[in-house]
Amino acid sequence: MYYHSTRSLQPQVDSAQAVLNGLAPDGGLYVPQQLPDIDVQALLQMDTCAMAETIIGALLPDIPNMDRLVHNAYSGKFTAPDLTPTVQAGDFTVLELFHGPTSAFKDVALCMLPQLLTAARAEKGMQEDILILTATSGDTGKAALEGFKDVPGTKICVFYPHGGVSAVQRAQMATQEGNNVTVLAVEGNFDDTQTGVKNIFATVGNEKTPGGARLSTANSINIGRLAPQITYYFKAYADLLHAGKIQMGEKVNFCVPTGNFGDILAGFLAKKLGLPVGRLVCASNANNVLTDFIETGVYDRRRPLHKTISPSMDILVSSNLERLLYLLSEDTALVAGLMQKLNTEGVYTVPESLHQAIRQEFWAGCCDDEKTRQTIGRVFRQTGYLCDTHTATGWAVAEDYRAETKDPTPMVVLSTASPYKFPAAVLSALEQTDCTDEFMQMDRLQELTGIAIPAPLAAVRAKKERHTEVIAREDMLNKVLHL
Numbered sequence: 400m401y402y403h404s405t406r407s408l409q410p411q412v413d414s415a416q417a418v419l420n421g422l423a424p425d426g427g428l429y430v431p432q433q434l435p436d437i438d439v440q441a442l443l444q445m446d447t448c449a450m451a452e453t454i455i456g457a458l459l460p461d462i463p464n465m466d467r468l469v470h471n472a473y474s475g476k477f478t479a480p481d482l483t484p485t486v487q488a489g490d491f492t493v494l495e496l497f498h499g500p501t502s503a504f505k506d507v508a509l510c511m512l513p514q515l516l517t518a519a520r521a522e523k524g525m526q527e528d529i530l531i532l533t534a535t536s537g538d539t540g541k542a543a544l545e546g547f548k549d550v551p552g553t554k555i556c557v558f559y560p561h562g563g564v565s566a567v568q569r570a571q572m573a574t575q576e577g578n579n580v581t582v583l584a585v586e587g588n589f590d591d592t593q594t595g596v597k598n599i600f601a602t603v604g605n606e607k608t609p610g611g612a613r614l615s616t617a618n619s620i621n622i623g624r625l626a627p628q629i630t631y632y633f634k635a636y637a638d639l640l641h642a643g644k645i646q647m648g649e650k651v652n653f654c655v656p657t658g659n660f661g662d663i664l665a666g667f668l669a670k671k672l673g674l675p676v677g678r679l680v681c682a683s684n685a686n687n688v689l690t691d692f693i694e695t696g697v698y699d700r701r702r703p704l705h706k707t708i709s710p711s712m713d714i715l716v717s718s719n720l721e722r723l724l725y726l727l728s729e730d731t732a733l734v735a736g737l738m739q740k741l742n743t744e745g746v747y748t749v750p751e752s753l754h755q756a757i758r759q760e761f762w763a764g765c766c767d768d769e770k771t772r773q774t775i776g777r778v779f780r781q782t783g784y785l786c787d788t789h790t791a792t793g794w795a796v797a798e799d800y801r802a803e804t805k806d807p808t809p810m811v812v813l814s815t816a817s818p819y820k821f822p823a824a825v826l827s828a829l830e831q832t833d834c835t836d837e838f839m840q841m842d843r844l845q846e847l848t849g850i851a852i853p854a855p856l857a858a859v860r861a862k863k864e865r866h867t868e869v870i871a872r873e874d875m876l877n878k879v880l881h882l
């Protein structure tokens with residue numbers, strides 16, 4: 400199966416090469432030339448791993464032994480046997496994506512990506528090691544470290560802003576085990592760190608590092624990170640079907656707390672592959688670029704970035720939106736032009752027909768920190784369900800959607816992190832507190848709610864810190880060259 404860029408139809412590469420390349424040479428994102436045919440009825444009868452094998456295998460057919468890769472990726476790593484369970488809470492079905500090694504939804508894709516990358520590397524006869532570089536504001540770095548640790552043929556180096564991540568997130572990374580991992584705190588903020596990583600890519604490019612590796616990223620622009628996320632939309636639908644809540648073919652809506660637009664795009668791909676999806680509801684925090692875009696057709700990044708209590712959604716340029724623009728317009732010249740405008744002017748407007756197509760598939764809303772806290776408190780009191788801050792934005796926007804549209808279609812809210820990853824914000828939503836130690840906040844939250852702290856997060860506390868080095872921004876390249 401061939402892939403091409405969202406910005407041009409040539410050159411075409413096979414699916415293994417698309418995974419290895421990550422980004423297309425013209426800066427666009429890889430999209431399949433045509434989507435595979437999948438027997439949806441059969442798929443909905445499978446267990447989660449068999450679903451993953453079928454879906455990822457259909458999208459990336461040039462990567463062999465998908466059954467073994469899926470097994471290696473997931474077996475023994477998730478605390479839920481079906482990986483991504485659904486639970487009923489109030490009027491909604493919650494799809495819990497946080498039962499993996501780092502308690503955030505990125506685990507679903509980042510457990511799988513190392514398997515796909517190393518298999519693609521073998522398929523293409525590439526000899527060199529792959530060195531993954533990641534700048535993280537918290538969640539991605541840890542999930543990537545867990546995914547790549549001790550994977551033969553790979554090394555990983557994660558940079559995070561010194562003082563810029565939560566205490567729990569820092570402890571998760573500082574205690575990381577594995578023989579191929581490096582974790583470095585960088586003096587500066589997240590933007591400095593990310594710029595530093597971009598500069599390393601610009602300097603090293605496709606050359607081998609002195610250590611003989613080629614650089615790659617674990618970022619969600621890679622089709623190998625997107626494909627594994629499609630599975631859980633089918634899984635949630637199958638759960639509703641088997642519980643007798645819907646009949647085969649009946650539509651289901653999904654509400655997705657959104658940042659880079661990767662997760663919700665996977666939902667759109669599930670629909671294109673034949674899953675009966677009604678509306679995809681895009682939830683943002685105070686950084687509501689996407690809400691404005693879906694309502695008006697104007698994407699305008701020229702605004703301040705707000706730091707919120709749902710930090711994984713603090714983003715102004717949602718990379719994967721580019722894939723949606725292509726999939727709905729099938730016009731690479733149009734997409735190339737829009738991305739050029741975004742780059743030079745910081746704003747673009749899509750043609751009216753494309754805007755209408757987007758509005759038919761998506762609905763958007765946003766939720767500020769105040770409303771996020773209120774939602775966590777109210778939902779817990781009313782239903783006993785404890786949302787993390789990201790999930791709470793989704794819940795609040797799903798309620799707004801229902802209130803405004805009166806659409807009675809069953810709604811699945813995606814739960815993207817454990818509430819224990821953000822204990823300060825979640826605890827403050829439930830009670831007045833002046834406790835500032837995040838691990839004590841976790842204990843208090845457990846005492847208050849009776850909901851157990853996820854084992855991997857509880858374990859972090861007792862683990863030895865292995866990575867405590869803080870470096871200057873100027874030293875990032877030098878560090879990488881010596882790996």
Ligand SMILES: *Cc1c(COP(=O)(O)O)cnc(C)c1O
Binds near residue numbers: 657659660661815
């Ligand atoms: C990354 C992340 C999101 C946003 O997902 P995108 O694919 O970037 O839209 C939402 N919630 C949590 C907890 C995350 O880590």
